[in-house]
Amino acid sequence: MRKTITRENAGGRAVHDVGGLDFGAIDRSEHDLALWEKRVDAMMILLYSKQGLWTVDAMRRTIESYGEQAYDDTEYYEKWMRAMRNLLVEQEVLGKAEIEAEMAEVAERHRKAGRSVPVHTVDWP
Amino acid sequence: MMHDHDHDHSHDHAHDHAGAGHAHPPQRDHDAGPMGVYEVMEEAVRTLLIEKGILSHAEIAVQMDLMDSRSAALGAKVIARAWVDLAFKQRLLADCRSALAELGIDIGQIAEFKVVENTPATHNVIVCTLCSCYPKLLLGIPPAWYKSLAYRSRTVVDPRSVLAEFGVTVAAEQTVRVHDSTADLRYIVLPMRPAGSDHMSESELAALVTRDAMIGTAVPAAVRS
Amino acid sequence: MSAVMGRYKPGDAVRVDDRAVAGHCRAPWYLRGQEGVVVEVLGNFRDPERLAYLRPGLPRQILYKVRFEQASIWPNYIGASSDALEADITENWLHASDTAKRGAQAL
Numbered sequence: 466m467r468k469t470i471t472r473e474n475a476g477g478r479a480v481h482d483v484g485g486l487d488f489g490a491i492d493r494s495e496h497d498l499a500l501w502e503k504r505v506d507a508m509m510i511l512l513y514s515k516q517g518l519w520t521v522d523a524m525r526r527t528i529e530s531y532g533e534q535a536y537d538d539t540e541y542y543e544k545w546m547r548a549m550r551n552l553l554v555e556q557e558v559l560g561k562a563e564i565e566a567e568m569a570e571v572a573e574r575h576r577k578a579g580r581s582v583p584v585h586t587v588d589w590p
Numbered sequence: 591m592m593h594d595h596d597h598d599h600s601h602d603h604a605h606d607h608a609g610a611g612h613a614h615p616p617q618r619d620h621d622a623g624p625m626g627v628y629e630v631m632e633e634a635v636r637t638l639l640i641e642k643g644i645l646s647h648a649e650i651a652v653q654m655d656l657m658d659s660r661s662a663a664l665g666a667k668v669i670a671r672a673w674v675d676l677a678f679k680q681r682l683l684a685d686c687r688s689a690l691a692e693l694g695i696d697i698g699q700i701a702e703f704k705v706v707e708n709t710p711a712t713h714n715v716i717v718c719t720l721c722s723c724y725p726k727l728l729l730g731i732p733p734a735w736y737k738s739l740a741y742r743s744r745t746v747v748d749p750r751s752v753l754a755e756f757g758v759t760v761a762a763e764q765t766v767r768v769h770d771s772t773a774d775l776r777y778i779v780l781p782m783r784p785a786g787s788d789h790m791s792e793s794e795l796a797a798l799v800t801r802d803a804m805i806g807t808a809v810p811a812a813v814r815s
Numbered sequence: 816m817s818a819v820m821g822r823y824k825p826g827d828a829v830r831v832d833d834r835a836v837a838g839h840c841r842a843p844w845y846l847r848g849q850e851g852v853v854v855e856v857l858g859n860f861r862d863p864e865r866l867a868y869l870r871p872g873l874p875r876q877i878l879y880k881v882r883f884e885q886a887s888i889w890p891n892y893i894g895a896s897s898d899a900l901e902a903d904i905t906e907n908w909l910h911a912s913d914t915a916k917r918g919a920q921a922l
Contacts, residue, residue, distance in 0.1 A: 475833045476833055476834055477836070477844075478844040479844070482720055482844045483739055484719030484746045484747070485719075485747045485845040487743065487744070488739040488743050490755075491735050491738060491744070491752065491755060492738060493733075494734070495735070501628075501629045504636060505632055506653075506654075507657060508635075508636060508639070508653075510657075511645055511650065512645070513700075516644065520866045521700060521701070521774075522867035522872075523866065525721055526838065526839035526867035529839060539628075542628070543626070543628040546635075549635060550631060550635055553635065558639075558642075559638055567635075571630050571634045571637070572625075580624065580625050582630060583624075583626070583630075586627060587631065702857075719845070746845065746900055747845075747888075747889050748893065750898075762895055764895065765897040766895070767899045768900045770843065772904065773841055773878050773903035774860050774878070
C-alpha cells in the first residue's frame with residue numbers, strides 16, 4: 466500500500482496527500498455511524514459555531530500531523546476525535562492530565578460494567 | 591488501507607442472519623461490544639466539556655438530530671428543480687449560494703458550494719484527495735468509501751476504472767472530468783435527466799436522484815414506461 | 816464570484832509551484848509542477864496555510880479553478896485524451912506558464 470509515484474521536485478508528500486497513490490480496491494460496504502461518532506460530529510460542530518475553537522484548516526492541520534501509521538489505521542471520526550482532543554489542549558480549554566485521568570475513569574467504569582476496554586491510550590499530539 | 595468497517599463486521603454478519611429489512615447494518619451495540627479507545631476518549635472529553643459548562647447534553651442532542659435530518663433528499667430536491675426549471679439551473683450553476691437560498695437552503699459560512707453539470711459529452715465525478723471534503727448539507731453523512739484512502743487516491747489517477755467499479759461506464763468519446771475538492775468549495779454533480787422521465791413531476795424526479803449520482807459515481811437510470 | 820480580479824483570468828496557462836512545504840497546505844503533491852489552464856476565478860478566500868494555525872488567514876488569496884489534462888499529469892493514464900482533472904488552487908501556488916501551449920484549447 467501507499468505505493469508511491471515518483472517525480473522529481475514536487476516537494477515532500479505529506480501523510481494525508483494521497484492523490485495518485487495505490488491503496489488497493491475500494492471497499493464499498495456502508496454502515497450507519499455509531500452513536501459516539503455522531504456525538505463527535507455534533508461536538509466538533511458546536512465547538513466551531515459556539516466556541517470558535519477551530520477552523521476547518523486547523524482541524525486538517527491537526528489530523529495531518531498524526532504520522533503515517535496512525536493516519537492510515539484510524540477511521541474518519543477517530544481522526545476527528547483526536548483532533549478535537551488536541552485542539553482543546555492547544556487552545557487551553559482542557560488539560561492533558563485531566564483528559565487522561567477522565568479517560569482512565571471512563572475505561573474503568575465500563576470495564577466494571579463488563580465491557581472489554583483497551584488498556585492502551587492515544588499518543589500526543 | 592483504511593479500516594473504516596472493521597468494527598462493524600461481526601455485527602454485519604449477525605444482522606444478515608437475523609434478516610432484518612434495513613438498508614444498512616445497525617449501529618454497534620454500545621452496551622455489550624468491545625469499546626474502542628476513541629470511544630473512551632469521546633466520553634471523557636464530552637464529560638469534561640459538560641462539567642465545565644462549555645457544551646450541554648441538550649445542545650449536543652439537538653445538533654445530532656440536525657445532522658440526522660440531513661440526507662441526499664435535499665440535494666435531490668435541488669437537482670429535480672434544476673431539471674424542470676432551466677432558469678433556476680443557470681442560476682444554480684452560476685451562483686450556487688443564491689440559488690440554494692431561493693429554495694430556503696442556507697449553506698452557512700464554512701464553505702461555498704458549486705454544481706458541475708453532466709452533459710452527453712462530459713461526465714463529472716467528485717473526490718477529495720487531501721481529506722474528505724463533502725457537501726454534507728445537501729448529501730448527508732458521506733459513505734465510508736468516499737472517505738477511504740482507496741477512493742481518494744485512485745479516483746484522480748484512474749477515474750474510469752473507479753467509475754466502472756461503481757457500474758458507470760463512460761464511453762471512450764466522452765470526457766471524464768474529475769474534481770478534486772482542494773479548497774473552500776464543496777462540489778455536487780448535476781446528473782443528466784434520465785430518458786423517459788418527461789412525464790414526471792418534480793417530486794417524482796427527485797426520487798430518481800441518488801446520493802451517488804450527485805457524487806458522480808452513479809447515473810440516474812432511464813425510466814421505463 | 817467572478818467579479819474578483821486576480822493575476823490570472825480564464826484561459827490563462829498556469830503552472831503549479833513545486834516547493835516543499837513543512838506545514839499545512841492545500842496544493843496537492845500530484846499537481847505540483849504541473850501545467851494547466853485557469854477555467855474560473857472562484858473568489859477571494861482566507862489563506863488556508865494561515866487559518867490552519869488559527870491566524871486570521873490574511874492576506875486573502877484569490878482562488879482559481881484550474882483544469883489539467885489527465886494525460887499530462889499521469890504518464891500512463893488510461894482514458895480519453897480529453898479527460899481532465901480540475902482542482903482549486905490559490906494564487907500563491909500558481910505561476911504564469913512559460914509554455915502556454917495548451918492555451919484555451921481545453922476550454
